[in-house]
Amino acid sequence: MNAKVQRQVDAANGAKEPRENEVSTSASQAATKLKPKTKIYYTPLLQPIQEAAADRGELEPALEKGREELVRCELCPHNCLLKPGQTGFCRVRRNIDGRVRATRDGYTSSIALDPIEKKPLSFFHPGTQILSVGFFGCNMRCPFCQNFEISMHSDEDLSARGRYITKEELVELAVSLRARGNIGIAFTYNEPLVHFEWIKECFALAREAELETVLVTNGNFNEPCIREIAPLTTAWNIDLKCFTEDGYRSLGGDLETVKRAIVLAAESSHVEITTLVVPDLSDDPQDMAREAAWLAGINPGIPLHLTRFFPRYHSLEEAPTDPVIMRRLAKIAREHLQCVELGNL
Incomplete structure (x- = not known):
């Protein structure tokens, strides 16, 4: 060893x-x-690029504008859509140079x-x-x-x-x-x-x-x-x-x-x-x-x-x-x- x-x-x-x-x-x-089990402990959060647009009612245009930079992590049901450098819901997987991988x-x-x-x-x-x-x-x-x-x-x-x-x-x-x-x-x-x-x-x-x-x-x-x-x-x-x-x-x-x-x-x-x-x-x-x-x-x-x-x-x-x-x-x-x-x- x-x-x-x-x-x-x-x-x-x-x-x-x-x-x-x-x-x-x-x-x-x-x-x-x-x-009780009818209470939602977890509320899915929109990704930041989506959240601001959703507030303005402009979600789809914002997604289209940033689509080339966004990468989707398809490992789990969250299917996080990540902009460059952004970390997903798991706090581990990140968009690094256009690829999603664990940090x-x-x-x-x-x-x-x-x-x-x-x-x-x-x-x-x-x-x-x-x-x-x-x-x-x-x-x-x-x-x-x-x-x-x-x-x-x-x-x-x-x-x-x-x-x-x-x-x-x-x-x-x-x-x-x-x-x-x-x-x-x-x-x-x-x-x-x-x-x-x-x-x-x-x-x-x-x-x-x-x-x-x-x-x-x-x-x-x-x-x-x-x-x-x-x-x-x-x-x-x-x-x-x-x-x-x-x-x-x-x-x-x-x-x-x-x-x-x-x-x-x-x-x-x-x-x-x-x-x-x-x-x-x-x-x-x-x-x-x-x-x-x-x-x-x-x-x-x-x-x-x-x-x-x-x-x-x-x-x-x-x-x-x-x-x-x-x-x-x-x-x-x-x-x-x-x-x-x-x-x-």
């Missing part, structure tokens, strides 16, 4: 790990109460060797470890985000907070940790797929080294993205935030897009699903029955992790999910699925 990679190991050993499908009970910040690829927010069950992946090489890597940014706006410190970052502080590592060094590090039970690389903590190109290239190198490749993702990405990364991914944990279109829109996501991602991932890889049970968003028994039945239609053996909500980020005044509700939802889900696990109880 070279000196630079060793420094990554040392830094990882001393770093505080982000949360991963496990939420804090601390409530150290003032925040607004999580509203600061390789700047990690965390590197840690975790039990595979922490992803959570309970039925993929149980009892092993996996090198877990986080970046910055996210293409959703969940008010209960567990890792908002890294997912909702400002682009300007990336270089100050991130530790840089190349794809080759990361694969070398993963291989060197095999003696400690490591089976591969998992991209997790923030939303990894906003760094799609970097991760795709890293996964190709990892597969050449016979490493497992894991994505812990919200799945809110367009079909071409999922189709391209799926053959290089050996396991997924996909967040299914809720099972209503209104609920997903309130978080800045799209339910049908996520459902399509789950279907595509399950065609070629091991898939487990996590639903954080949030009051008034994902705790409705009928919605849970529909969610579980839909998953069973893909494969009744898909594991479903129901995780208890605790106040976090902009939902600090909301009460934790009642354990009685958790068990009731698990019972409903088990009518359709073979494996339903409860977390954070």
Whole structure:
């Protein structure tokens, strides 16, 4: 292992790990109460070049005037239209010289060797470890985000907070940790797929080294993205935030897009699903029955992790999910699925 990679190991050993499908009970910040699921937490913002024109009723002329300079990011359903130098909704992908790409690829927010069950992946090489890597940014706006410190970052502080590592060094590090039970690389903590190109290239190198490749993702990405990364991914944990279109829109996501991602991932890889049970968003028994039945239609053996909500980020005044509700939802889900696990109880 070279000196630079060793420094990554040392830094990882001393770093505080982000949360991963496990939420804090601390409530150290003032925040607004999580509203019922009919409330829109996230309102899509027009790009600045559009916003001013929309105010004047001149949106189409303004778009036509600037069309030659604008580039559309087609990675996720936001389909951000970016002028030169502008960063998209995810706070990571930018129009640079007429091409959309992630800024600061390789700047990690965390590197840690975790039990595979922490992803959570309970039925993929149980009892092993996996090198877990986080970046910055996210293409959703969940008010209960567990890792908002890294997912909702400002682009300007990336270089100050991130530790840089190349794809080759990361694969070398993963291989060197095999003696400690490591089976591969998992991209997790923030939303990894906003760094799609970097991760795709890293996964190709990892597969050449016979490493497992894991994505812990919200799945809110367009079909071409999922189709391209799926053959290089050996396991997924996909967040299914809720099972209503209104609920997903309130978080800045799209339910049908996520459902399509789950279907595509399950065609070629091991898939487990996590639903954080949030009051008034994902705790409705009928919605849970529909969610579980839909998953069973893909494969009744898909594991479903129901995780208890605790106040976090902009939902600090909301009460934790009642354990009685958790068990009731698990019972409903088990009518359709073979494996339903409860977390954070």
